[in-house]
Amino acid sequence: DTEVTQTPKHLVMGMTNKKSLKCEQHMGHRAMYWYKQKAKKPPELMFVYSYEKLSINESVPSRFSPECPNSSLLNLHLHALQPEDSALYLCASSQEGRLAGGPGTDTQYFGPGTRLTVL
């Protein structure tokens, strides 16, 4: 099973709202990722959790706040977003391992995404 699930599928929010995006995987993967994807562009990495350790892309605004309650769940909390934050938000996971590489452990599996519209 290589399934990553994301909820909701669509989200419309105002600039003063607070909302959260959720991602879940049950493949025993130890790394999870949030990406932002604008139309006709490649995904841009926002955050990575690996073995519960967070790595941050320093260009991501503080109005995006990730949370990893456990190794299977990943949330993205949204607050005071701007219209330019409207995009497809993708979650991904990979197995990883204590040793660098390892067959297949590096491959990222993606969820279907949440289409976010900020009014």
Add this chain to the structure above:
Amino acid sequence: AQTVTQSQPEMSVQEAETVTLSCTYDTSESDYYLFWYKQPPSRQMILVIRQEAYKQQNATENRFSVNFQKAAKSFSLKISDSQLGDAAMYFCAYRSVNLNNYGQNFVFGPGTRLSVLP
């Protein structure tokens, strides 16, 4: 930092024919992984094929195969017997072996939109 280039923004292929999508990358690392992902209009990103840089043998997955030229830093994808369901955006991606710098270790190219003509 690593970069990935896909020089063909759009391509088209006749159904049942063969098409090759180009990808080049730049890195100073000797060991890494390369991927082709497919994203149909339904938007789910799907892994097509994976290549380990330390392996000289080109990866194959059914109708999909790669031509990996490490010295030239080239990683092209060949799709044989193209089907209507192959129509999608194709992204070439680079992944570093280094686990300690996640902010830069997975890089996507700009993508090639493939149309399949009946």
